[in-house]
Amino acid sequence: MAFESLAGRLQETMKKIRGKGKVSEADVKQMAREVRLALLEADVNFKVVKSFVSRIQERAVGQEVLKSLTPGQQVIKVVQEELANLMGGDQTKLNFALKPPTVILFVGLQGAGKTTSAAKLANFIRKANNKKPMMIAADVYRPAAIKQLQTLGGQLNIPVFTLGDKVSPVEIVRQGIEQAKAEHNDLILIDTAGRLHVDDVLMDELEQIKAVSHPDEIFLVVDAMTGQDAVNVASSFNDRLDLTGVIMTKLDGDTRGGAALSIRSVTGTPIKFVGMGEKMDAIEPFHPDRMASRILGMGDVLSLIEKAQATVDEEKAREMERKLRSVSFTLDDFLDQIGQVRKMGPLDDLLAMMPGANKFKGMKNMQIDEKKIDQVEAIIRSMTPMEKNDPDIINSSRRKRIALGSGTSIADVNRLLKQFKDMKKMMKQFMGKTKGKKRNNPFN
Numbered sequence: 001m002a003f004e005s006l007a008g009r010l011q012e013t014m015k016k017i018r019g020k021g022k023v024s025e026a027d028v029k030q031m032a033r034e035v036r037l038a039l040l041e042a043d044v045n046f047k048v049v050k051s052f053v054s055r056i057q058e059r060a061v062g063q064e065v066l067k068s069l070t071p072g073q074q075v076i077k078v079v080q081e082e083l084a085n086l087m088g089g090d091q092t093k094l095n096f097a098l099k100p101p102t103v104i105l106f107v108g109l110q111g112a113g114k115t116t117s118a119a120k121l122a123n124f125i126r127k128a129n130n131k132k133p134m135m136i137a138a139d140v141y142r143p144a145a146i147k148q149l150q151t152l153g154g155q156l157n158i159p160v161f162t163l164g165d166k167v168s169p170v171e172i173v174r175q176g177i178e179q180a181k182a183e184h185n186d187l188i189l190i191d192t193a194g195r196l197h198v199d200d201v202l203m204d205e206l207e208q209i210k211a212v213s214h215p216d217e218i219f220l221v222v223d224a225m226t227g228q229d230a231v232n233v234a235s236s237f238n239d240r241l242d243l244t245g246v247i248m249t250k251l252d253g254d255t256r257g258g259a260a261l262s263i264r265s266v267t268g269t270p271i272k273f274v275g276m277g278e279k280m281d282a283i284e285p286f287h288p289d290r291m292a293s294r295i296l297g298m299g300d301v302l303s304l305i306e307k308a309q310a311t312v313d314e315e316k317a318r319e320m321e322r323k324l325r326s327v328s329f330t331l332d333d334f335l336d337q338i339g340q341v342r343k344m345g346p347l348d349d350l351l352a353m354m355p356g357a358n359k360f361k362g363m364k365n366m367q368i369d370e371k372k373i374d375q376v377e378a379i380i381r382s383m384t385p386m387e388k389n390d391p392d393i394i395n396s397s398r399r400k401r402i403a404l405g406s407g408t409s410i411a412d413v414n415r416l417l418k419q420f421k422d423m424k425k426m427m428k429q430f431m432g433k434t435k436g437k438k439r440n441n442p443f444n
């Protein structure tokens with residue numbers, strides 16, 4: 001999970017202060033010390049840490065906090081707000097051109113994730129804002145970059161403009177924009193070349209591309225895992241190109257969060273999107289306030305709801321509700337539900353969005369075992385339609401066949417059948433209790 005180690009440290013600290021009936025200045029000092037250490041360990045820029053800690057200390061010892069009825073919670077609120085401010089406060093929206101097409105330029109070092117992010121974002125904006133994107137392959141130096149963009153474009157059904165690798169990137173961009181206009185594409189995403197280090201030749205070329213393309217957004221793509229280096233890279237690119245935003249990739253593997261927490265303060269450039277995986281749908285708009293809540297274990301219900309809305313089929317959800325009410329859902333429905341939830345992303349990430357998930361016993365160190373869920377899917381898939389509809393007919397020879405077919409053991413099959421039976425029994429009791437008490441019915 002993103003920011004796991006930082007989140008763990010900060011949540012320990014917050015736990016100590018949360019339930020306190022009275023909070024003294026000494027308590028606040030102790031908390032501030034621990035927050036400082038946690039941030040430094042997470043590789044947050046030391047100047048950023050210094051001013052952050054003095055701000056929370058100043059606000060937390062303020063009269064209205066320590067004298068309030070719930071001082072512990074008020075202190076945590078201060079930390080949450082300041083963390084959100086550190087990452088940019090409110091979410092920053094995309095700039096769309098008043099007169100289309102909107103042009104987005106992707107710049108950054110090699111391997112940061114430019115090509116991947118250009119395709120992910122083209123797909124994201126097409127869906128979210130109903131645009132007709134075209135991508136321009138202007139990375140003529142990395143041998144496979146053009147092919148890679150074409151492959152991603154093919155998968156997503158988004159056109160890619162290329163003139164091969166023998167024409168100058170500036171010319172490719174100029175002609176690409178002409179073509180996009182002619183074909184009424186109202187969103188253009190330009191993938192440019194990166195280098196291993198920032199160098200002048202690269203910057204000159206990017207300045208020329210900027211001059212011919214008049215971008216509405218210039219996104220620096222940086223790899224979160226490079227920590228403070230990412231911040232230095234951002235400063236150099238910003239000096240030459242006046243960035244409008246940062247796309248921070250590989251947050252899924254970044255347990256520390258140093259770059260994400262420092263980049264806005266040091267460069268003044270907001271993070272607009274974050275990459276959370278290699279798949280094409282693993283990109284999210286960045287909401288500093290929600291991320292701050294996630295880091296402090298306060299959950300992020302809004303993002304969870306948005307994910308559900310984007311992926312869960314409403315018709316199916318209604319049908320499921322009906323089946324649950326009548327306790328007539330089958331193993332097939334169960335399989336369907338697993339599929340719907342899995343579409344939303346890795347279960348670990350979903351769990352991190354649930355408020356208080358960290359408070360459950362053992363949850364903090366629990367890795368959700370996706371393999372176990374694969375197993376459940378395999379077992380159900382190995383059943384015949386009749387068995388799925390009426391698991392009571394599954395006798396011992398059927399159990400043996402199902403275990404063999406799904407590559408599991410008879411004990412695994414037995415466990416699943418028992419769980420399913422218990423679940424149905426529980427639903428029956430629950431529905432019995434809530435019958436007639438409409439107001440208390442959680443499915444309303």
Ligand code: GDP
Nearest residue numbers: 110111112113114115116249250275276277278
């Ligand atoms: P470019 O050289 O900047 O164009 O980088 P690429 O787009 O080719 O990406 C480099 C590698 O990083 C590829 O293997 C991508 O799949 C991977 N990558 C990009 N974004 C993410 C992300 O958000 N999470 C993870 N885990 N991998 C990513």
